[in-house]
Amino acid sequence: MTLEFDLFWSFRSPYSYLATPRLAALQEEYDVKINVRPVYPIAVRIKGFFKQVNPLWPPYLLKDTVRIAEMEGLPYAWPSPDPIVMDIKSGEVPEEQPYISRLTRLGVAAAEKGKGMPFLYEVSRIIFGGVKGWNEGTHLQEAAARAGLDLAELDALIEKDPDHYEKTIAENEAAQKAGGHWGVPLMVFEGEPFFGQDRISHLIWRMEQKGLKKRS
Template sequence: MTLEYDLFWSFRSPYSYLVTPRLLELERDYDVRCNVRPVYPIAVRIEGFFKRVNPMWPPYLMKDTYRIAEMLGLPYAWPSPDPIVMDLKTGEVPAEQPYISRLTRLGVAATEAGKGLAFLREISGVVFGGVRNWHEGDHLKEAAARAGCDLAQLDALIAGNPDHYEAVITANEAAQKQAGHWGVPLMVFEGEPFFGQDRVDHLVWRMEKKGLKRRG
């Protein structure tokens, strides 16, 4: 029997980017299915979050994510532009968020097309992989094609029914909260949450107890 788990994931989360190759390897090597559930980042979901955050956290996050990327052999740089439009001095996050809104809706559309995890990997590899102005030119188009998606078709689907994609994102965020955590990446297997890019081994351990088998 193929086991399944939910993946709550954000296009602004470096840890989400860093975990995705391992989740693809997990699906490649084991009889398991990842249900991709894109959510908006906490900067959007929690009003005023970065006005209250401990000032020690952002510098540590940068050190930690660069270290993990080096350890994993992944290209890494903070996105330019940032997927979140934000005043870095005040922590103010305006309501209008063109980059993260498009990316998150695209994640939903690609998931509904059966290409969710591959799409996350390819797009985040552009956003966090050191590509400047990732939102311009053919960067996203080519990344989507590597995942087996047509970017223009996905954009057209979203333009034709934006409320549907927002409703899916809202439902994903509610399910994430119901699972018992607010952060990403969050893997949830049979109601049990596994938070963080360093919890893949714990997830596999739990699923092996439930009969997880290697492919082949």
């Protein structure tokens, strides 16, 4: 029996990026289905979040993510441009969010095409992998193609019915909360939440208790 779990994931989360190669490898090695459920980052979901955050957190996050990337052998740099438009000094996040809105909707469209994991893998790699101007030229188009998707087709689907994608994102965020956590990456297996890129081994351990098998 194929096991499955929900993956709540954000295009602005470095930890989501750092977890993705291992999650993709998990799906390739084991008989498991990953239900990709993109959500908006916490900066969008919780108004004023960065006005209240502990000032020690951002510098620690940068040190920690650089360390993990080095350990995992992954290319890593803070995105240019940042998927979130915000005033770094004040923590103000405007309502208009052209980058993250498009990316999150594209993630939903890719998941509905059955290519969620490849799309997350390829797109996050250009966002966090040191590609300056990842939103310009053909970077996104080529990343989508490597995932087996046509970017123009995805954009057309979203333009035709944007409310559908926003509704799905809202449903994903509600399911994330119901799953027991607010952060990403969050894996929820049979109602049990596993939060963070360092909980993948725990997730595998639990699924093995439930009969997880390697692919033949």
